[in-house]
Amino acid sequence: MSTLDSSAEDPQTNMEGFEYYGYRLRTAVLRAPPLVDGLRWLKRRDRLLATAQAGLGVAWMLLFLLVPLLYILTLSFWQKGAGGVVVQQFTWGNYQTILTQQVELFSLTVDNVYLLILWQSLKFGFITTFATLLVGYVPGYYLGRTESRYKPILLLLVVLPFWVPLIIRYYAWILVLGNEGLLTTLLSVVGMESSGFLYTELAVITGLVQVLLPFMILPIYNSVNKIDDSLIESAKTMGARPLRTFYEVSLPLSLPGISAGSILVFILAVGSFMAPALLGGPANFMIANLIEQTFGTNFNWPLASALAIVYLVVLFGIITAFNRFVGLEDVFGEGT
Amino acid sequence: MSGSDSRWSLLTGVTGLTYLFLLLPLLVVVLVSLNPTKYASFPPEGLSLTWYETFFGDDRLLSALWNSLVVAFGSALVAGAVGLIAALGFVRRRFRGKNVLSSLILLPMLISPVVIGVTLTAFLTSIGVEKNYLFLVAGHATLVLPYVFVTVRAQLFGFDRSVEEAALTLGANELETFTEVTLPLVMPGLGAGMLLAFVISFGEFTATQFWVQPATVTAPIEIYTMVRTSLTPKINAMATVLMFITVVVPLLLDVVLKKNLILRSA
Numbered sequence: 155m156s157t158l159d160s161s162a163e164d165p166q167t168n169m170e171g172f173e174y175y176g177y178r179l180r181t182a183v184l185r186a187p188p189l190v191d192g193l194r195w196l197k198r199r200d201r202l203l204a205t206a207q208a209g210l211g212v213a214w215m216l217l218f219l220l221v222p223l224l225y226i227l228t229l230s231f232w233q234k235g236a237g238g239v240v241v242q243q244f245t246w247g248n249y250q251t252i253l254t255q256q257v258e259l260f261s262l263t264v265d266n267v268y269l270l271i272l273w274q275s276l277k278f279g280f281i282t283t284f285a286t287l288l289v290g291y292v293p294g295y296y297l298g299r300t301e302s303r304y305k306p307i308l309l310l311l312v313v314l315p316f317w318v319p320l321i322i323r324y325y326a327w328i329l330v331l332g333n334e335g336l337l338t339t340l341l342s343v344v345g346m347e348s349s350g351f352l353y354t355e356l357a358v359i360t361g362l363v364q365v366l367l368p369f370m371i372l373p374i375y376n377s378v379n380k381i382d383d384s385l386i387e388s389a390k391t392m393g394a395r396p397l398r399t400f401y402e403v404s405l406p407l408s409l410p411g412i413s414a415g416s417i418l419v420f421i422l423a424v425g426s427f428m429a430p431a432l433l434g435g436p437a438n439f440m441i442a443n444l445i446e447q448t449f450g451t452n453f454n455w456p457l458a459s460a461l462a463i464v465y466l467v468v469l470f471g472i473i474t475a476f477n478r479f480v481g482l483e484d485v486f487g488e489g490t
Numbered sequence: 491m492s493g494s495d496s497r498w499s500l501l502t503g504v505t506g507l508t509y510l511f512l513l514l515p516l517l518v519v520v521l522v523s524l525n526p527t528k529y530a531s532f533p534p535e536g537l538s539l540t541w542y543e544t545f546f547g548d549d550r551l552l553s554a555l556w557n558s559l560v561v562a563f564g565s566a567l568v569a570g571a572v573g574l575i576a577a578l579g580f581v582r583r584r585f586r587g588k589n590v591l592s593s594l595i596l597l598p599m600l601i602s603p604v605v606i607g608v609t610l611t612a613f614l615t616s617i618g619v620e621k622n623y624l625f626l627v628a629g630h631a632t633l634v635l636p637y638v639f640v641t642v643r644a645q646l647f648g649f650d651r652s653v654e655e656a657a658l659t660l661g662a663n664e665l666e667t668f669t670e671v672t673l674p675l676v677m678p679g680l681g682a683g684m685l686l687a688f689v690i691s692f693g694e695f696t697a698t699q700f701w702v703q704p705a706t707v708t709a710p711i712e713i714y715t716m717v718r719t720s721l722t723p724k725i726n727a728m729a730t731v732l733m734f735i736t737v738v739v740p741l742l743l744d745v746v747l748k749k750n751l752i753l754r755s756a
Contacts, residue, residue: 177670184665193664204583211576211595211639218632219597219606222613229612289508296505308509315512316686317736319693321710322729325717326515329522329726336518339532367512396494425602427696432717442604442696449608450700459612462605469601 223466230460238453248460268444272464275440278355279424282362286419287412289363290370294411295404297371298378309375312368320365324432327361328352331433353435361429366422370415377411378404417476421469441465516733523726541727551712551728558709559735561623562692565630570684572631573638574676580639581646592639599636606633607697621703629701630691637690638683645679685743689736 169177183189196203230248235241257267264270297308315323330336333350341348351357381404389399427442441461449458523541525534545551580592598606610629611621619625653675657667673680695710702711709732716725 180669181666184669185663189665190663197664204579204585207575207579208583208585208588208591209579210572211579211635212591214572214576214632214635215594215597218610218628220594222609225613225616226609289511292501293505293508296501311509311513314737315516317689317740318516318733319695319710319729319736321693321695321713321717322519322732323516325713325725325729326519328717328721329518330515334529334531336532364511364515367508371508396497421600425600425604427602427604432714442602445602445604445608446699449611455612458608462608465602465605473600 226459226462229456230463232456234454234456238455240455248457249464251457252460252464268461271439271444272441272468274438275424275442276468278359278362278426278440279420281359282366282423283416283420285359285363286366286370287416290367290415291374291408291412294371294374294415295378295408297375298381298408312371312375315365315368320428321432323365324361324428327357327364327433331357331360352433353438355434355438357433358429358438361433362423362426365429366419369418369422373414373418374408374411377408377414381407413476413479417473421472424469424472425465519726520730520733523723523730525723525726528723541723542731545724545727545731548724551709551724554707554709554712555728555731557623557706558692561626561630561706561708562688564623564627565634565691566684566688568627568631569635569638569687570680573635573683573687574642574680576635577639577642577646581643581649595639596636598633603633603694603696607700610697611700621701621706623706626698626701626706626708629697630694633694633697634687634690637686638680641683641686642676642679645676649675685740689740692736693732 229240231244231246233241233243233245233247252268254266255268257264293312297305297312300308302308328335331351332338333352335350338348338350385403385407386399389403390396394402424440425442426440427446430438430440430443431446442465445458445461445465448454448461521534524537524539525531526536526538526540576595580588607629610632614625615621654667654671657671658664662670693710694708695714698708699711699714702708709728713725713728713732716722716728
């Protein structure tokens with residue numbers, strides 16, 4: 155690190171060539187009178203600067219998230235005219251449709267189809283969370299307790315899938331589960347014939363579990379990793395069997411990780427669009443698919459808005475309920 | 491003792507299986523992309539680069555890839571700047587309603603991207619904004635801002651401010667202190683956040699489907715279209731190229747720069 159003494163025009167540095175001239179150029183620019191004057195002006199208005207800093211992020215979200223959300227709240231009380239045009243006339247109709255919509259499927263009448271799809275999203279969310287916990291606890295625990303020198307690489311392998319575009323991670327399951335896919339080929343070797351497993355609830359859940367697994371493994375790893383070895387040792391010294399040690403010490407201490415992972419996985423699973431779109435059939439629709447179809451295919455923006463509002467109300471209900479037990483900020487690993 | 495040993499090997503075995511579940515499907519994509527036949531077969535009937543040739547000869551797909559790179563680069567830059575400044579404000583300043591406001595910035599992580607996509611489209615088209623690159627960059631920056639915000643904030647929590655005071659005492663002004671001291675010290679967090687922002691934007695499909703018009707179609711949109719219409723093996727080649735860009739390139743960067751950015755992004 156160089157000295158930053160302004161009295162020395164040519165500071166004693168261990169920088170060479172390019173780096174040195176870069177430094178000279180930067181300081182020349184940064185000490186330009188207009189900039190320094192501006193800085194003085196700002197320093198006298200410290201509160202303004204503080205507001206501007208934090209305010210920039212807040213303003214961005216206001217403009218691109220909150221105001222648009224308020225707009226669709228309004229939109230959800232307007233009507234759809236001919237050809238997808240929005241008629242700005244107040245109506246409860248969109249919400250009534252959501253509560254009561256019937257659908258004729260072949261000679262079968264399905265009542266409350268929208269509510270059914272909302273319920274199905276929550277159901278998929280629960281199943282996915284439970285399955286992810288079952289599959290993810292052991293590796294999370296293993297990573298937290300292992301003394302292997304490959305631990306950094308093992309952790310990296312859990313994080314890496316985050317870096318693969320989601321669409322590719324779901325598409326990969328088409329190659330595995332599809333007709334003449336990896337799984338059917340393997341099954342035919344042992345003499346079992348199948349035409350693939352795609353377009354089923356099982357395929358959707360499998361995709362969701364695999365994609366969301368790192369969100370469960372990492373928080374569990376974090377809380378197991380924090381457990382003081384001496385606690386486990388002392389439980390053993392006191393004569394607790396390994397399983398009892400796990401139930402009485404390790405499991406309770408990993409609960410923060412379990413709850414953080416579960417809420418993340420649940421929220422992300424409920425809002426999933428791609429899993430049902432790529433791996434499921436029409437019967438496996440979730441709320442995100444319904445909103446997309448209503449907005450994109452049917453051009454019914456008011457109804458799509460109402461659906462989005464209902465989804466958001468349910469989502470915030472879940473988050474608020476959960477917040478009573480675990481702070482949402484804790485889920486992201488940092489306090490304030 | 492042998493009891494606990496066997497229990498531990500059981501844990502190791504189950505962990506190994508989970509890794510297989512997590513990573514095998516991606517390996518299958520790479521493997522199948524090298525298969526010369528029109529239909530996927532296991533084991534592959536040979537190794538060839540035919541489908542890569544088809545992919546690199548397809549102007550439509552290449553321009554989608556280019557669009558993705560431009561948008562990802564742009565949104566990582568925007569989210570990096572906004573996220574850095576916001577994180578500085580949130581960590582170092584005291585103000586009321588901090589918790590609620592930081593939750594607002596984290597919100598795009600939790601809301602379904604379909605809803606964010608629909609919402610922004612409805613709002614921006616209602617005020618007459620066209621679906622161009624800027625639209626895409628603004629939308630993607632909104633989606634990835636929380637990730638930059640969180641990683642930079644984490645870095646700032648462990649920041650020793652006495653080094654900044656030292657610089658100021660030694661005669662540097664605030665701007666110099668920022669570029670010569672603060673920025674280099676938050677760089678690991680900022681770099682990790684921006685890299686993550688790039689990768690997420692690059693592969694984003696769900697919200698993006700509402701934000702594109704024919705000239706700005708991105709690579710994930712093309713993949714989705716191909717998956718839904720004709721399951722051509724070009725998808726595998728394209729998917730492998732995308733994975734190379736989002737996984738192998740950052741990994742190499744990581745090794746060369748020795749910054750451990752990828753683990754930090756978790």
